[in-house]
Amino acid sequence: MPTYKAPLRDMRFLLKDVLNAEAALSELPYYTQHETHSADLADQILDEAARFASNVIQPLNASGDAEGCTVQGGVVTTPAGFKEAFKQYAAAGWTGLDGDPEYGGQGVPHVIGNAVSEMMIAANVAWSMYPGLSHGAYTALKAYASDETKNIYLPKLLTGEWTGTMCLTEPHCGTDLGLLRTKAVDNNDGTYSLSGTKIFISAGEHDFADNIVHLVLARIEGAPAGTKGISLFLVPKFMVNPDGSLGERNPVVCASLEHKMGIKANATAVLNFDGAKGILVGQANRGMQAMFIMMNGARLGTGMQGLGLGEVAYQNALAYAKDRIQMRHEPRITPAEAADPIIGYPDVRRMLMTVKAYNEGARALAMWLALQIDVEHHHPDAGKREEAADIVALLTPVAKAFMTDNGFTNTVMAQQVFGGHGYIREWGMEQYVRDARIGQIYEGTNGIQALDLLGRKVLGDGGKKLQKLSSLLTAFVEENEGNEELESMLEVLGKAAQQAGTLTMVIGQKAMQNPDEANAAAVDYLRYIGHVTYAYLFAVMSKAALEQIVLGNDRDGFYRAKVQTAQFYYAKLFPETKTLAATIKAGNGPMQVDDAAMFGVERPLVTA
């Protein structure tokens, strides 16, 4: 059975040596005022969270997968222990960790909350989604709901008495929400009656909490077609009286649960709204805007699933590789035994280091972005807020897609280290593969993330946001010129920043003639930008590690390993950009084929 130990050493390295988070957070009055900016507090929180993840949640991971969720007459039962663990989590205050103290939250910085969420995911991703979805609902309500609504709902979400959901997808539309049909009829009493069917609703119904707060996209009768006629509603499972006490059961019912490849312990519900009462959140017909608030958080959160699952898969593959003896290495490693531990073989080391490097790149990206989100929300200087917001907007789709794609291949590679045993349920590795797979699909498929990056974030503003990222890279290269130990990385990085600009221009020019060119290049482009970003972060981390080595602080070799991991990344993983540059340049031409001949489609789809 797998085990999990939170990577506290790496988290602290990022917070202290790389990001200097305490200093950055000290510039944000919101945190200094609540006295939540200090490194000491962060340390305590991370220690506590690590214990909770390993001792309470992780032991339920395999049993939760085996048991799954069941529904009978609309009542959902979650796996044994899940409900109790959530009560314990809520009682310890974790549900309100980075919530606003005005509503009973603890006001802890997002960068710390995000690290905590990595641990919960790694320990038990299906379980972690119940509080995760609540957090998304909290964020959207906080941004768009009326004060009255906020005063009633936010405290309940932060205590964990109630949980939340996001109800977007319908059977005929996922990516294309403009097609949605769920209808909202104005009752002319401040409420609406919603009717329709929503599918794929994570944590959509369960036995954790007294009430469930559904945030639902629907179309008010008579609203325009497409996304411009979509509004956001709050639809509680139980109606809520003005004093916050629970009223009648609202007709929003779990019709069934999906049978899925993984995350089986999370209840993925089909919800029927049968005239369920709701209230409008934000303005009518502006639901997409509010949805994106939830969605951006959910996208980073999904990216974190790639990291958390990659990390726990790595830890267990490493343990197996040290333990399993097979074949004899030349020269022998453990000559007293019949064979040598497989970690001695370069190909096994290659697999382990690949997983490790992608995890550490992901953690650096996630921590950096989370801190930028703190700055975006709370910096007193508008220019700083905008700068942070641009980086967050640009890199959110990268974090979602690059981290989940690598997270999936990481779990597959970690499983491979186990040989045949990796395919057997009891070893637990195959569950990580099944659980990781969904990250590439939901909250906007990774193909959609790529379009968001290239179309909206890069070409959509004439490359201004991308320019900000490039400036960071080139500034780093210039600042560190002459640093011999970083020299080879800087050279690669400088060229990469340049090539990223060239590739963007090439695509941009083609896309002006034919929008299909952007669509054709998007996925490869996102991967390219992901690699450039990781290369930057590995160089930054190497610099920080080298400084500590010079200071004589590397007794356990952590910093040396960090530099070696960075060198491995540059030598073995970053070269994927060579292929990506070639396939980006190849463009849409290779896909402009005869539809009848190639796909058996009767009409020509593409006019070549």
Next chain:
Amino acid sequence: MPTYKAPLRDMRFLLKDVLNAEAALSELPYYTQHETHSADLADQILDEAARFASNVIQPLNASGDAEGCTVQGGVVTTPAGFKEAFKQYAAAGWTGLDGDPEYGGQGVPHVIGNAVSEMMIAANVAWSMYPGLSHGAYTALKAYASDETKNIYLPKLLTGEWTGTMCLTEPHCGTDLGLLRTKAVDNNDGTYSLSGTKIFISAGEHDFADNIVHLVLARIEGAPAGTKGISLFLVPKFMVNPDGSLGERNPVVCASLEHKMGIKANATAVLNFDGAKGILVGQANRGMQAMFIMMNGARLGTGMQGLGLGEVAYQNALAYAKDRIQMRHEPRITPAEAADPIIGYPDVRRMLMTVKAYNEGARALAMWLALQIDVEHHHPDAGKREEAADIVALLTPVAKAFMTDNGFTNTVMAQQVFGGHGYIREWGMEQYVRDARIGQIYEGTNGIQALDLLGRKVLGDGGKKLQKLSSLLTAFVEENEGNEELESMLEVLGKAAQQAGTLTMVIGQKAMQNPDEANAAAVDYLRYIGHVTYAYLFAVMSKAALEQIVLGNDRDGFYRAKVQTAQFYYAKLFPETKTLAATIKAGNGPMQVDDAAMFGVERPLVTA
């Protein structure tokens, strides 16, 4: 629910237009004598097999996965319908299709048998493994058993009355069979008594057949340690009397079945041998040699799983992409509808064509190799036999690893086309992913295949076998010089052949200093050779297709699509070689890291 239609058009293209199989088989007296060489017969067989696969086996695929196998008191129950389908398969003569007529087989060429096996795999891979394992046992017995044994056992295997297994792995050894402990005690009456535990035995126990013929690797008491002390034994489930009738139950018992990620309808048994009686097959202490006969067949067969699953996943993803409408393409494709079919978007086309191209490259490699196996076994000219044997030896690990790696990513990509629905069990796509995953692991992990290719097949004979492949490529390039339509492919191919040679020399020189260098490069090297081989085959296929176009034979556009698929392959998939060349050159250095710091290992594993 998924459907499957055998790709007969592509199979016939390969057999007729590309390989000219009838002519090649006409040179092999074994087939002309049995009158099994003709294209007409092949057509009939493929048509019949296609019907059987789609109508009988495919409908049991999802239910078989859901039901799985169960064991009680050593008795295994397979999913509903599995046994009956096997009886029907056997009654129709499929179990003896490419068996020797001397033992009741039909003497059909291997190249046809292999195509039939692709269909059975695509329709239901877990089911297909029961006859697949029997075929392996048949092959080993035919090569190494005494005439007496062959006369009793081979006809029963070919009629399907009995089935076979391969019993290699033990709990502490898979890759490293030299460590195996199963013991054989000579009874001095022509039999041995075997004791030990074998794990991961596919089709190891079931309810399909009257008897199961286990081929077991074991160590005769007093035999040398390591692989030089391993012998192969035939251990029947029921003892067999000299007249072929069944005797006592032999104490080889299914202790349990594994719970697996996929191929759940195949019974993966833990078998306890408790003084089970067996007879020696081949010479004492020469078991590894006989094992490799089975293993080479099994490796190609495993490669075929990558192809079959990739093909069925493709067909269903294509159907979904034509049916699902989402977002609006510019210009609109189906303006009368609210949205356009997703097959119109370049990124969806990219995914579909990637899967299609890897499938078609795999089918070309498999068919070519299968025909080479026919030549290797039956050509009257020893030189031709050797030439064919060299290509088969060289490309068997490539077929196993490259076809299963691509097969797995193909199923993942096809699943991605479905968006969220791909994650839901009822759509069937997630089963293909789970079923495909094992191909990369069993019959020697793909890492082990890579070592076999680079260490044994390439460096082991000083590059002679590789030279034969290179010669085919360069000859093709020279022969077709001036063919304008092939020009760009020929240019790439010529350079690739050259670079393959250079990379091999680079690795070879480094490996002479340090064997770890071969281990470090092997996996990337195999992928490189895989791409070079597919590039060659796509050029050969393009040439054949272009000839048919010139002849005016392309009414349905099949040949045009083939050329466009080849162009897509060269533009979008082959460029992976750019990355591989770089990572191969990066060598073992990046993995030579500090073990204590990097992996928390106390002793240094690698002396840098």
